[in-house]
Amino acid sequence: MAKNGVFMRLDKLVSSQLYGVSRADVKKLCLKKKVSVNGKLMARSDVKVSTEDEIYIDGERLVYKEHIYIMMNKPQGVVCSTKDGGSRTVLELVPEKLRREGLFPAGRLDKDTEGFVLITDDGELSHRMLSPKSHVPKTYFVRLEKPWQESYKDIMAEGMIIEGDNGKEKCLPAEFTGSEDSEFECTLVLHEGKFHQVKRMFGTLGNKVIFLKRTHIGGLALDEKLALGECLEIMHKDVEKLLTC
Numbered sequence: 001m002a003k004n005g006v007f008m009r010l011d012k013l014v015s016s017q018l019y020g021v022s023r024a025d026v027k028k029l030c031l032k033k034k035v036s037v038n039g040k041l042m043a044r045s046d047v048k049v050s051t052e053d054e055i056y057i058d059g060e061r062l063v064y065k066e067h068i069y070i071m072m073n074k075p076q077g078v079v080c081s082t083k084d085g086g087s088r089t090v091l092e093l094v095p096e097k098l099r100r101e102g103l104f105p106a107g108r109l110d111k112d113t114e115g116f117v118l119i120t121d122d123g124e125l126s127h128r129m130l131s132p133k134s135h136v137p138k139t140y141f142v143r144l145e146k147p148w149q150e151s152y153k154d155i156m157a158e159g160m161i162i163e164g165d166n167g168k169e170k171c172l173p174a175e176f177t178g179s180e181d182s183e184f185e186c187t188l189v190l191h192e193g194k195f196h197q198v199k200r201m202f203g204t205l206g207n208k209v210i211f212l213k214r215t216h217i218g219g220l221a222l223d224e225k226l227a228l229g230e231c232l233e234i235m236h237k238d239v240e241k242l243l244t245c
């Protein structure tokens with residue numbers, strides 16, 4: 001057995017990593033001689049193993065990960081929630097090989113907004129990413145109904161006041177950049193996440209968002225090769241970029 005790592009029961013470790021595989025299933029797999037640890041077939045599933053042990057299930061290596069971080073390119077028409085209220089949820093789009101218990105979308109995009117959604121089972125990272133105190137930037141590509149105005153830059157940089165159901169709300173300074181190629185397109189970097197914030201900011205200026213896509217969370221860009229509805233696992237070295245300001 002490995003000397004390092006976290007020690008836990010084999011059935012607990014395996015079922016935490018594989019979606020839809022219960023502890024009872026791991027027991028059955030052991031009885032069928034499908035589970036090996038460090039080259040030894042395991043007859044019992046209640047033994048303690050290390051997260052650094054070399055575990056194979058039915059010939060496939062299982063590399064333990066405490067948490068998983070999934071980048072999704074959310075399509076329109078899908079909701080960022082864990083429960084199905086009639087619409088498809090982002091969780092339904094996660095492919096089986098990336099699924100595990102406890103996944104949730106860290107932050108919300110509107111049903112008609114596309115782009116980067118982080119799906120994870122790491123509550124602590126999610127909290128750090130979304131906490132109003134952390135100010136992690138989120139970047140949006142915006143297409144407007146009417147041409148953008150030069151004045152937007154200073155107005156947004158000052159911190160706009162927007163109307164909401166709870167009266168007026170003061171926004172943190174945001175960075176507006178008009179596109180050089182189109183008078184209808186721009187990018188906006190927000191350091192907070194108020195309800196419908198991008199739409200409300202442009203609405204306050206008498207304009208209307210007709211297309212919205214989140215392109216970055218912190219310093220991590222949505223992978224351009226990711227088609228709408230597709231996911232990829234964010235590698236360990238990139239996870240901290242989600243929090244960079």
Ligand code: URA
Pocket residue numbers: 108109110111113195196197198199200212
């Ligand atoms: N702002 C919005 O208006 N909608 C989103 O989905 C995200 C930010």
